[in-house]
Amino acid sequence: MIVREIYEKIIPEIEKKVAEGLSNGSGFSELAAIVHEWVNKLGVRILEQIAEDADKAFKDSAERKRHWQIVRKDTRGILTAMGQVNITRNYYRHKKTGEYSHLVDEVLKLPAYDRTDEGLKADLILKASGMSYSKAGRSNSYAEVSRQTVMRCIREAGTLVHVPECSKKKSVPVLYVEADEDHVAHQDGQNRQAKLVYVHEGAKRNGKRCELQNVHYFASTSTDTESLWTEVLEYIDQTYELDQIERIYIAGDGAGWIKENT
Template sequence: KNNWEIVRKDETGILTTFGTIRYNRTYFKPKAGGKRKYLVDELVGLKPHDRVSADVVINVVDEAIDSTYRKGGEVAGYLDEISKQAVMNKIHNLKIIEPELKVDKKRDVKILYVEADEDHVSLQRQGDEKDNQSKTAMPKLVYVHEGIDPERSSKTRTRLKNIKYFGGMYKESEDLWLEVMEYIDKQYNLDSIETIYLSGDGASWIKTGLDWIPKSKFVLDNYHLKKYMITATAHLNDEDIYQELKDALDWPDKDMVKEVFKKILKLTDSETKKKAVRDARRYILNNWHGIEIKAEKRDEIVGCSAEGHVSHVFSNRLSSRPKGWSQIGVAKMSKLIIYKKNGGKIYDLVMAQKLREMETSKHELQDELVKEVRKLSESRYANSWNSNLTVFTLGKKTGLFNELRSVAGIR
């Protein structure tokens, strides 16, 4: 009553998992000037435009990661749902921070595996874009593991040991590799590692990892190698020529590979097909070291499943169904997917952000109060108010309490 006066009373509501709770709240304005507020909302930690509770946000985000924005809105509450747009806004505004890695003792391993690939996600086209081809975003995926886990694997499914995921949208691939390297350095004793095999399709951003990860060697994954072998030979419909190319690569013999490609080009009539054959030859020869090492270190290399991981981790949600994403939507969703794959809980993510916002609001309120007291202390009527201000007489003895009394000249 000393500091606030009533402006009006309003009815409002907040959506919870049990339905919408409706309540009356009073709108106040400060007598000394400043922002008007619903004090009851501030008391329970609601921001001015909050219309859903934290438990709803957790349910919405959790469901939207696995299915769609629409289904995320449907599971918002038992009696009500929220719109796709509202679900999207919640995800776009969510700050995704990976939990800090806690390691009691670094692990000793001889061989470590790093595999990488990217997804291709269609972006929404703007109204003034007349071209038929939609733009594409390429979220990157990298995962680190210690090889096949025999205890958890079965005849139908292979499991990887101590797998850790990284990925999302990166302007610079170096930022991604820095994350990977920091994890390896924290988790493993680098002196015990003999080799780190970096597997992928040979893209330049993947090979950049060789500069960041010590003791690393590039391995070309079988999926892309076989893809280019088929591209080079499928039009001839000749199993012998395919086998000849395969034998040359399995050996591996670079000169023999070149001779097989000469033979293929002689048998190819179409200029379009010849170009495809030359592209396949260029790809294979440019990644020759990645092919050669598989024959040299056959027993150590477990094979690359990056293509399958991209499909399982990213494509199911981002690119397998016809949809158009925004840049921020792809960035946020890919990060959320990685967060969950690493065992992160959406509850922890949402509540951590809420606590950070409350802490920020608390500091802003304290700064505002200090400014107000300083302003009042400079006036000639300071003595008439400082003894009546509640915070000075009944306030909790905190750092802020002592600072305010000091500013006001009270000892």
């Protein structure tokens, strides 16, 4: 089995790296990091091989030869929590209907233009509930993404629910609530309005940049804006001492869903 062959090739490499680490005085945590890195490499290679084997099975099948003509080979990258998986597969044309398809993509249920794995998206969304988009995007060294990618994952998912990080409420004199909207193309081809609300405690200059302090984001593509604002209010109530807040500044671009709920 080819997967076993990959395993047998990588295991000696892991043993070699661990031995080098031990000889250099590496501790348990450092050894764990070495093993983690190689386990990720093994996982990436196995996924690539699975796709390659599936494509070869299609290519060699009598059914494929009867109905589908090979047009070319294409390579696409899918970013997973283990790292980048590069899949090379054939692009086919149906002899009768003229339809074009990467048959392997259909079997593996890979969206046509999506380059981020669903599992990684879920992890990014979860992390973004407790940190900035930028930090969430950098949280996995094997799969770093931009803040725009994190934002897109949240918008595609719908509403992002936040859980307060601690049970003790904070006392702040001023709080800021900012709202924005954008139009996002979804995988189903439809263009939907994405609503974004973020709550923060002001901005602090860091060199040439201004960083929002203790910012929490809420996003939704639903038309039910009242539910989105309810989540924002619940977060503020659960996180801050309301009677200690002297002012709450609300800013937006003037869209109707912002005005009617503020």
